[in-house]
Amino acid sequence: MRVHLSLVLFAAWSLAAPQVFPDRSAQAESGTLDGVPVEVIPEKPPVAEIVAAAIPTDGWTVTCDSSQAGNDCSNAIDDNADTFWLTDATASLPQSIVVDMKTTRLVGNITIQPRQDGTSTGNIGQHQVFLSSEDGTNWGSPVALGTFLDDNKLKTTIFTPANARYVRVTSLSEAGNRGSVMSIAELNVYDATTELPPSPATAGSWFLTVNFPLIPVSAAIEWSSGRLLVWSSFTSNAFGGGAGQGHQTVTASYDPVTQLVSQRTVTNTDHDMFCEGLSMDADGRIVAAGGNSDRGTSIYDSVADSWSDGGDLIKPRGYQSQATLSDGRLFTIGASWSGGSSTDNPKDGEIYDTATNAWTALPGCPVDPMLTSDPEDVSLGHIYRGDNHGWLFGWKDGSVFQAGPAVAMNWYGTSGTGSQSAAGNRAGDPDSMCGNAIMYDAVAGKILTLGGSPNYVNSYSTANAHIITLGEPDTIPEVTAINPMAYPRAFHNSLVLPDGKIFITGGQYYAVGFTDQTPQLIPEMWDPATQAFTQMAPLSIPRTYHSTGLLLPDATVFNGGGGLCGDGCDTNHPDAQIYRPPYLYNADGSFADRPVIDFLSAGEVALGGQLSITTSGPAVTGFALIRLGSTTHTVNTDQRRVALTPETGGEGYGGVTVTVPQDPGVLLPGYWFLFALTEAGVPSVAKYVKVLV
Numbered sequence: 006m007r008v009h010l011s012l013v014l015f016a017a018w019s020l021a022a023p024q025v026f027p028d029r030s031a032q033a034e035s036g037t038l039d040g041v042p043v044e045v046i047p048e049k050p051p052v053a054e055i056v057a058a059a060i061p062t063d064g065w066t067v068t069c070d071s072s073q074a075g076n077d078c079s080n081a082i083d084d085n086a087d088t089f090w091l092t093d094a095t096a097s098l099p100q101s102i103v104v105d106m107k108t109t110r111l112v113g114n115i116t117i118q119p120r121q122d123g124t125s126t127g128n129i130g131q132h133q134v135f136l137s138s139e140d141g142t143n144w145g146s147p148v149a150l151g152t153f154l155d156d157n158k159l160k161t162t163i164f165t166p167a168n169a170r171y172v173r174v175t176s177l178s179e180a181g182n183r184g185s186v187m188s189i190a191e192l193n194v195y196d197a198t199t200e201l202p203p204s205p206a207t208a209g210s211w212f213l214t215v216n217f218p219l220i221p222v223s224a225a226i227e228w229s230s231g232r233l234l235v236w237s238s239f240t241s242n243a244f245g246g247g248a249g250q251g252h253q254t255v256t257a258s259y260d261p262v263t264q265l266v267s268q269r270t271v272t273n274t275d276h277d278m279f280c281e282g283l284s285m286d287a288d289g290r291i292v293a294a295g296g297n298s299d300r301g302t303s304i305y306d307s308v309a310d311s312w313s314d315g316g317d318l319i320k321p322r323g324y325q326s327q328a329t330l331s332d333g334r335l336f337t338i339g340a341s342w343s344g345g346s347s348t349d350n351p352k353d354g355e356i357y358d359t360a361t362n363a364w365t366a367l368p369g370c371p372v373d374p375m376l377t378s379d380p381e382d383v384s385l386g387h388i389y390r391g392d393n394h395g396w397l398f399g400w401k402d403g404s405v406f407q408a409g410p411a412v413a414m415n416w417y418g419t420s421g422t423g424s425q426s427a428a429g430n431r432a433g434d435p436d437s438m439c440g441n442a443i444m445y446d447a448v449a450g451k452i453l454t455l456g457g458s459p460n461y462v463n464s465y466s467t468a469n470a471h472i473i474t475l476g477e478p479d480t481i482p483e484v485t486a487i488n489p490m491a492y493p494r495a496f497h498n499s500l501v502l503p504d505g506k507i508f509i510t511g512g513q514y515y516a517v518g519f520t521d522q523t524p525q526l527i528p529e530m531w532d533p534a535t536q537a538f539t540q541m542a543p544l545s546i547p548r549t550y551h552s553t554g555l556l557l558p559d560a561t562v563f564n565g566g567g568g569l570c571g572d573g574c575d576t577n578h579p580d581a582q583i584y585r586p587p588y589l590y591n592a593d594g595s596f597a598d599r600p601v602i603d604f605l606s607a608g609e610v611a612l613g614g615q616l617s618i619t620t621s622g623p624a625v626t627g628f629a630l631i632r633l634g635s636t637t638h639t640v641n642t643d644q645r646r647v648a649l650t651p652e653t654g655g656e657g658y659g660g661v662t663v664t665v666p667q668d669p670g671v672l673l674p675g676y677w678f679l680f681a682l683t684e685a686g687v688p689s690v691a692k693y694v695k696v697l698v
Contacts, residue, residue, distance in 0.1 A: 034657040037228065038570060039244075040381060040389075040462055041518045046673060047575040052086075052159050059193035066105045067192075071096040078102050081189045089120040089190040091127055100187040101175040106194065109138050109170040112469050113197030113545060114163040117174065120155060127188025128155050130180035131265060132216070134162055136169035151216030153258070154241055154579065155180035158572075163546050163580070164214045166197035177265075187279045190289045198545065206590045208542040209530075213583040218268050219255050220579050221566040224280065224553045225635035227307035228289040228676040228693050231558045232258045234305065234494045235565070236271075237295060238279035242579065243571040251298045254278040259581075261557055262288035274314045276301035279569075282327030282337045285643050286359045287674035287698050291635060292335060294357070294364075295322035299344030301688045304362070319355050319366045321345060328397035328405055328642040331669035333459075333698040334358055336419055339372050339392030347372050348387035356419050365542040367423030374425060376463065377411045377436040379460050396442035397642050398452065401670030404478035410438045410457055416479050432484045434469050435459045438517060439550075439638070441499040442473075443507055444645035445533060447671045448476030453507055456494040458516040465515055466495035468638045469536075470531075487536050492525045496639060498554025500562055501646045503629045503678075504588055507531040508541070510564045511548030519570040521547040530586070541587075546578055553581075556644070558678060560688040561585050588686045600625050600689045613667035616694070618651075618681070620661070626684045627651065628663055630677040630694065647672055665696070674698040 036043055069078035069490065076091035081102060092100045119128050132168045134149040146166040172194055176187040192453055202210060220242055221235035236256040238244040252275050257268045271278075277297035286292055291305040292315060299321030304313050318337075321344025327337040335357035341347045354370025357363070376391040396408040405417040418424035431437075431454065440457020444450075452473040458464040468489035475482045490509065497512025508530055514523035524547035529538045544564070548554075552567040565581025568574060591597050604619035618628070628649040634641050649663040666672040678691035 039518055045517060046519045049575040052118065055159065056118070056191065056193050059195050060106065060110065061118070067102060069102040070100045081192045084191070086118055086121050086190045089122070089188050092187045094184070094186055096185065098179070098185045098187070099175050099177050101173055102189065103141060104172045104191065104192060105141060105196065106170055106172070109168050109544045111166055111197045111201065112136070112169050112172070112194055113166045113199070114161060114195045114664050115172060115174070116162070116193045116195070117160040119157045119160070120188045120190050123183055125155065125157065126179070126183050128157070128180040129153050129187060129189070130155065130372060131177035133175045134164070134174040135175070136167050137171040138168045141171035147213070149214035150264050150578070151218060151259070152218050152268060153180055153216060154218040158442060162214060162216060165202055165211045165545050166199055199545070202542045204594055205542070205585065205587065206592050206594050207587055208540070209300065209584055209586045210542055211545060211570055211584050215259055215266065215565070215581045215583065217257050217266060217579045217581065219257055220551065220569045220577055221257070221553055221581060222271060222551045222569055223281065223283060223293070223529045223566070223637035224563065225283065225291045226283065226555060226558070226633040227258070228633055229307040231261060233261070233555065233557065233563060234291065235259070235553070236278060237569060239277045242569060242577050244279045244297060244569050247353060249513050261559060271303070274301065274303040274312050276303045279305055280323045280342055281637065282322065282325040282340070283637050284327045284329045284335055285633055285675055286329060286335060287637050288359070289335035289633070289676040289695070290359070292327070292357070292359070294318055294327060294337060295325060295344065297323065297339060297343065298322050302362070302364070310437065315362045316364060319364050320350060320352055320460070322352055324393040324638065325352070326395040326397045326640050326642055328399045329673055329675060330399040330403050330405065331401060331554045331673060332403050333674045334419065336397065336399070336417070338370060338397070338417070339375065339395055341388045341392050343558070346387040346389060347392050352392055354417060354423055365409055367419060369421070369423030370417045370419070370425055374413060374415050374427065375407050375411050377438055379436070379438070381461060390438065393461065394439060394638055394640050396454070396640070398444055399670065400475060401478055401668055401671055404670070406475055408442045408452055408473055409454060410440055411436055414482070420476070426479045429463045429481045429484065431473070432471055432486045435467065437467065437469070441450045441497060441509070441639060443499050443501050445505060445507055447645045447647050448666060455490060455499055455509060455514065456497060458495040460516070462517055466493040466513065468493040488538070490529055490538050491540060492527060492529065494525050496550045496552060497525065497641060498548070498552060498564060500554055500556045500634070501644055502556065502586060503560050503631065503632060503680035503682060503688035505629070505646060505648065508562055508584070508586060510551050510554055510562070510584070511544065513549040517577050518550040519568060519574060521549055521567070521576050524549055544582065544640065546580065546582060548578070549576070551638070553636050555636055555641070555680070557583070560680065560690065560693040562587065573617045580600045588688060597687045598623050599684055599687055602679070602681050602689050602692050605679070605692050605694070608693065609697055610665055611697050612669055612672060613665065615662050615664050618661045618663065620681050620689070621689065623683045625651070625661070625681045627682045629680045629682060630665070630672070633674060633676045635680065645673070669698070671698050
């Protein structure tokens with residue numbers, strides 16, 4: 006009989022016994038992981054302790070599609086990890102197992118323990134998880150899906166709390182492609198630790214968990230397919246200390262249409278892309294520079310579905326930001342996390358020519374004016390944190406605006422050898438490391454800044470919010486402090502949505518990497534019309550350090566990752582949840598009727614050019630362009646929104662024309678989502694539009 010242990014699966018919220026994790030050797034010797042003392046990083050609880058918190062299986066029954074003699078499906082719920090269920094070797098996938106708990110309960114997660122006999126055959130790869138509170142035949146949509154890593158470690162799937170009597174797990178592939186069998190040693194179900202979520206009409210809903218075979222620390226949208234590309238480091242759950250460090254990157258992609266997760270290890274660029282600078286160029290290529298391999302540049306072409314070597318940085322870097330400019334070039338600056346310190350070799354600006362795949366130094370773009378005052382740098386005697394994660398925005402005439410995280414803001418020019426001019430301070434805000442900055446109205450030059458903490462680690466975050474309004478380059482922008490968020494946050498992610506609102510998710514009150522202590526589980530929605538923050542449906546999974554967030558083409562939001570601290574760490578989150586904002590629901594909680602873009606006159610548009618659009622469904626009153634995002638370490642320099650007004654027609658049923666902005670600093674070159682919007686703000690699924698240089 007099991008003993009019920011509350012919240013054991015969230016043991017990371019409290020301190021655990023110390024454990025040394027793989028790390029960069031100098032830091033491992035000092036007893037830290039990336040500056041975080043190893044004694045505060047929680048260990049993963051023993052499997053026995055985790056499963057002891059599961060719902061007792063007394064009286065349960067189980068059915069399955071097939072089994073082998075001696076490996077019946079009842080073995081999956083017999084409280085004995087030495088036995089296992091194994092499907093018939095002659096049966097084809099998919100194969101399913103269904104558990105009947107006999108009573109309806111509010112459940113929040115399951116665990117799957119693979120077979121423990123030293124054989125990997127039957128490990129589940131692609132999978133789906135369904136719940137039913139009725140008769141075990143009406144399943145609806147899956148609450149979770151994805152691909153598990155091919156090993157014998159316990160697999161945990163957390164989802165939004167729901168009432169269920171029946172749980173079904175369906176295997177779509179064998180994790181190592183060793184055949185078509187499916188195996189489970191123990192399948193456990195757990196009571197939810199929170200209540201049922203609020204009405205989606207007002208709070209939205211986290212409707213799907215996606216499991217990945219890695220920690221999604223970096224993410225970008227593939228414009229040609231709509232897939233989400235994610236990656237971790239040289240291995241799936243750690244960033245240092247292994248033979249592959251600096252030479253390869255483990256990646257995966259999620260297709261929102263097919264709901265399949267595929268995986269790939271990239272070796273041909275000899276580049277470990279963890280903690281890279283990241284942005285999407287004018288041709289939609291995803292450019293990752295520096296990081297664990299502190300000089301490398303790797304380029305992903307979504308049409309070819311391939312990575313290639315993009316040349317070396319002038320100065321080695323890691324934890325820098327990177328921004329696409331009005332002329333299509335890329336700018337980067339800072340980043341003393343790897344490749345030495347700016348104290349000894351200032352990490353001044355560089356520019357990347359995407360036509361020649363070559364970096365050029367910009368000595369006139371000094372890093373010193375944008376440094377934060379981090380006490381860790383003082384204790385180390387050199388810059389390590391102060392030049393990390395700049396809030397960079399490509400703007401007019403090839404300029405770059407640096408909005409943070411330092412108090413001091415700056416303009417950088419990229420002509421010739423570069424230039425720099427001070428842009429004032431961000432009102433009364435302190436240094437705000439690992440906060441967010443979002444250009445939500447590019448035409449008006451409006452940027453919203455949110456949260457962050459004065460120091461990278463061991464620092465309380467703020468709930469501060471400011472609006473920065475840009476004018477011409479090298480002028481002092483207007484900075485306005487507005488009412489703060491409800492919750493202080495660092496390590497959070499913020500996304501501008503088609504209706505112009507900003508969704509803020511995850512984060513941590515007291516910023517400490519590799520822990521889920523003081524997580525902020527209540528997202529917020531900011532409305533630019535009222536400048537008010539509204540609380541949304543709660544997360545089921547903490548999203549803290551190394552979490553990511555992006556807008557998807559169907560106007561939902563991806564929020565995933567966290568951790569990357571090694572096998573023994575309890576803060577690793579190899580998963581994501583997908584969020585439907587309130588605009589996708591009617592007042593009664595049913596799905597809203599969405600407009601459809603039936604015709605778009607061209608997939609490309611010149612600056613100042615026009616697009617003709619035909620829609621069907623509910624009447625369309627406006628359109629929005631949102632640049633496709635790419636993100637790592639809370640930084641997303643690609644996203645920005647441009648509102649478009651129909652110039653003819655107006656009823657939304659044909660003959661509508663929109664004119665895009667003329668200025669490339671406002672409408673950066675590259676790929677953008679085009680959304681049609683009803684008067685109530687209900688968006689269509691996006692079409693893709695390439696803005697030409």
